[in-house]
Amino acid sequence: MTVAADTREAVREHPFLQTALRAGVVNYTAAARFLDVGEQEAVAAALRRYVEDLEDYSPSERRASVSMKSGVGRADESDDALLVVGDTGFSADGGDYTAVVAEGEVDAAVLGDVLARLGTAEVEVEAAGGTEGTLVVVVGRRAGANAVRAVEDAL
Numbered sequence: 001m002t003v004a005a006d007t008r009e010a011v012r013e014h015p016f017l018q019t020a021l022r023a024g025v026v027n028y029t030a031a032a033r034f035l036d037v038g039e040q041e042a043v044a045a046a047l048r049r050y051v052e053d054l055e056d057y058s059p060s061e062r063r064a065s066v067s068m069k070s071g072v073g074r075a076d077e078s079d080d081a082l083l084v085v086g087d088t089g090f091s092a093d094g095g096d097y098t099a100v101v102a103e104g105e106v107d108a109a110v111l112g113d114v115l116a117r118l119g120t121a122e123v124e125v126e127a128a129g130g131t132e133g134t135l136v137v138v139v140g141r142r143a144g145a146n147a148v149r150a151v152e153d154a155l
Contacts, residue, residue: 003038007035011050032047063104064102066100069098069099075093083129098139098143099137100138100139100148114128117151118150120150123139
């Protein structure tokens with residue numbers, strides 16, 4: 001493979017770097033050193049060319065309402081579950097978790113942004129899922145308020 005192809009492949013393995021490249025906030029030499037796929041100057045040049053092919057980063061605001069449901073616990077699959085992952089459900093039954101629910105212009109792809117924001121806010125996620133129009137994130141009870149803020153910021 002060529003240096004350019006190796007560089008593009010390495011960037012694809014690190015989505016955060018592609019986002020930073022799109023946003024124009026990357027030091028190309030530092031990124032080349034991080035990727036470690038060849039001679040730094042050649043990799044930095046390949047990154048500069050690669051950026052020309054990327055769409056500019058422009059986060060879009062999504063219209064969604066965010067709510068918090070306290071007293072969420074693990075439950076068997078049921079019709080009243082807020083979230084079911086595999087054979088584990090979460091419902092509002094007096095448990096020790098809080099669910100943050102976003103409804104509106106959200107989908108499963110938005111969940112990645114939400115989880116990244118929760119990660120930077122150091123909010124531990126117990127479970128999460130999303131579909132067209134709704135996403136749910138289950139966190140510890142005490143993390144609920146921070147999780148709501150993080151989800152709102154991500155949207």
